[in-house]
Amino acid sequence: MNPKRKSRLYLAVFLLVAVSGTTAALMVAMEQNINMFYPPDQVVDGTAPVERTIRAGGMVKDGSVNRDPDSLAVEFTITDHMGSEFVVAFTGILPDLFREGQGIIVQGELAESGRFQAKEVLAKHDENYMPPELMDMAQEIEAQGAAKSSDPRT
């Protein structure tokens, strides 16, 4: 084999190994780290898998935040304002923009009992910002609200 072909062969082998290695690693990593998102109705009706890391989101129900007096444990209820709600348990510091009525996302595992054990609570850093995951829900609620209250001007 002349040197030119030889170096090209090395190159081809190297690229092949690199690409196949990456693809394999990609598949494995994807398998373990995809977190599906579920709105409250799917958490309640059993669509969401139990004991797997998932994301769920909705609005924090008014008056539902309950702190443990001695530790950083906290419980609150997430609702879609359309009848579906579930309880989230979390230990740690809640983000600045966490408050009742606010749209938030939690990441963690759903227990058999229907309680959501959150490892992370995400609220965004802008008052007016709505996470895309919650956008549909907000629009739906708005649409229902609009249908109920007939506007006197129209």
Added chain:
Amino acid sequence: MIAEFGQVGLALAGCLALAAAIIGLMPRRMTLAGASQGAVSMVVGQFVFITVSFAALVWCFVTDDFSVAYVANHSNSLLPMQYKVSAVWGGHEGSFLLWILIMCAWMLVLALRGKNYPEGFFTRVLGCMSLLNLGFICFAFFTSNPFERLIPMTPADGSDLNPLLQDFGLIVHPPLLYMGYVGLAVPFAFAVAALMENRVDAAWARWSRPWTNFAWAFLTLGIALGSWWAYYELGWGGWWFWDPVENASFMPWLAATALIHSLAVTEKRGTFKSWTLLLAIAGFSLSLLGAFIVRSGVLTSVHAFAVDPQRGMYILIFLAVVVGGSLTLYGLRAAGQRAYVGFSLMSREFFMLVNNVILVVSLAAVMWGTLSPIGYEALTGDRISIGVPFFNTFFVPLMLLLALAVVMVPVLNWKRTPLQKLKSTFVQALPVAFVLGGIWWFVTEPKYVSVLAALVLALWIVATHARDIWLRSRKSRGLPLAYWGMTTAHLGFAMSIIGIAITATQSIEEDVRMAPQDVSMLGTAEVRFLGVRTVDGPNYQAEQGVFVVTQADGGSFELRPEKRRYLAGGNVMTEAGIQAGFFADTYVSLGEPLDGGAWAVRLHYKPLVRWVWLGALLMAFGGGLAVMDKRYRRLTERRTATVAGAQSAA
């Protein structure tokens, strides 16, 4: 009235950009005499009009002109003056105007250095840049006009700048980052011009190199500053989140890093030409992709601007035109660019190739992790997010491999290296690195094999480069700046690796509940919470916690983290208390108030976290150093000398 001046300036700059693009990109047989001078003056014109436009927006902010919608949404009469100015780029519209201003600045600098390049080629570069600028200006003018008025419903006061952005970090982070993003348009334009003029050669690579280095250095600084800002401003104590928008800036960085190395091979050895062209195209295209991700609102992120599908669509079409157009040109012209230059396995070329493959694979992994949620949603309608472990699984091994390639660079020759020359690296540098790294690793807790690998590799890089400096400076006095630049950047890389490995595994993080006079242990240090008091800022009211940290050696210091409530918007923001040190940071931030005067408190001890950013600073500094090398300056002198010679002969 001033706002309208700004708008007119924007429009006029657009007209000039159109004219310059037409002149610059005209087929050669139709080229007019004096096209080059024409293009240069139009570039100067674009700069002048955009400066007027930008100044007008600054004026609107400084004078609190809330009849301008953008000002009303991003400022407030209580805002301190320096933030009124920086609020100009605190939102989508204004930051895009800054983007355009920076584009014009790059073009202006390019135009002033025009005599370094052949006229035809240079005119094409300016034409290509002007065409891109036209795209930007149209985007600003038609979909995100910062000068839109709120008349007659002018609000009495503005709704304030997001408090997270009222910070030194915001003043400098976007301009530096944009310098990098937009700077990648220069190598892109050089690649397009080289393809159009059919001159993909060593000279083209030499011209591209300083511009690429320069843009890359700014991008590095911008990313490092962003990371630092996130660390002290978001109150979470993290410095990298694999957030889509961070990835958006990291992808062009990876491409530009690969491009810098590939350009070196193309210049010195005349090979890798097609690959270099592709990287130049990819670098800028990824900048645009980043802009799309940030400005279209398709992804969840701290940075995402308000959602507007029209803007996303415009950028997507623009991106398609830029990528499609440049790749078509590449397909038509680059086919003939084959170089028959052989090199062996133990050559600098080969390891540059390895470096490029690793960087591009990393790029692909980041891109996959960032964009696959969008694709998944489009295909199935379900929403997913990709967790941080996904990125770490890839990055750690890939960056360690990359470090291995960096070790080899100074000792390898172009084309082929005698094994004898490699001996010292393996027989001397490696054992030293291994012993030192091993000792260091021994004192870490918990111990990870990846940390050992990172420490040994990073120290091996340092040892090999140090040895190389010593050997070379004995042989020749006065090493070229380009060499110092490379070495500094590689040492910076090693420093960042050590910083990342140590801070990611050795940090202590405690979330605790603390009442006044409570004491918590943070590692070996003792943290005492004295209580909270109220402090008034210029436009906020803060609850300031007072903590006294006593270290094991008896030294103590006070930290005062704050919880601020901004008066205009009622936003709450956490300001961490940080005792910064070269070897470790102590970080305290207030969570939320609990019953009985107690607070949820976040206590962090972060060893070597500063090294992450200091390493990045070194890399950027190295990039800048390489630009200052004589070899790029000599180009001008030589050319002037020939011109002078020709004139005197005539």
